[in-house]
Amino acid sequence: MxxxxxxxxxxxxxxxxxxxxxxxxxxxxxxxxxxxxxxxxxxxxxxxxxxxxxxxxxxxxxxxxxxxxxAPVRRIRPRDVHVRVIGIASKARDRANRVRVAAVELTRELEVFSMEDWDRVLTGLGIPHPEEALAALVRANLVLEPTSGFYRAVSLSPEA
Ligand SMILES: [Zn+2]
Structure with missing residues (x-):
């Protein structure tokens, strides 16, 4: 055990x-x-x-x-997070990996990310149906929803 x-x-x-x-x-x-x-x-x-x-x-x-x-008012959210994540994810070799890297990098930046964050990044990557893409990651146990409406990648290592 x-x-x-x-x-x-x-x-x-x-x-x-x-x-x-x-x-x-x-x-x-x-x-x-x-x-x-x-x-x-x-x-x-x-x-x-x-x-x-x-x-x-x-x-x-x-x-x-x-x-x-x-500290509800002082919560800092850097403006260029989405741009940075899109930049990294767009270098991945195929669509499945771009989606995975997007989740990992958003988690690294924000600890947990919302559907709004996800939409922005996937739109930036030119990937349609962001909700379906996220649901597939959740089904594959690569992404968790620790709090309702907020998501995080299970592992932060890029190849896992
Ligand atoms: Zn310790």
Missing amino acids: YGVVVCPRCKRAKGVDLKQKTTTCLCGFEIRVVPARVRARANTARELAPLVGQVSAEIAGGLKAYREAA
């Missing part, structure tokens, strides 16, 4: 074999593996990776909501 634990110090999600009593986070903190604190469980290591992404997205979604509540 495998599970996802969250580091109490840096709030990163980490996959762990539940036979282990402790696991060391990337930040150096030794996390105690206590059943009550396991956020998600999986039977195989293979099923674990998407769960880690999901818990990370939940944490990011919660942090975003918290930040927005704390």
Whole structure:
């Protein structure tokens, strides 16, 4: 049995074999593996990776909501995000990869992106039916919807 634990110090999600009593986070903190604190469980290591992404997205979604509540007026959104994402995605080798790279780069820039962000980028790339393209990514477990109407790529590595 495998599970996802969250580091109490840096709030990163980490996959762990539940036979282990402790696991060391990337930040150096030794996390105690206590059943009550396991956020998600999986039977195989293979099923674990998407769960880690999901818990990370939940944490990011919660942090975003918290930040927005704390500073709703001062939320900064650089104007050229969409232009930058379109620039990177347009270099991908085919349409499927352009769509994937667009989701990854939007996530990198914004943590989570809205349908409006997605529309703008796909329009800029000349790809029709942005909603269908996004739904296909969600079905393929490449994109999650951590909060209703907001999306994020599961993995930020370009080739995964
Ligand atoms: Zn940590």
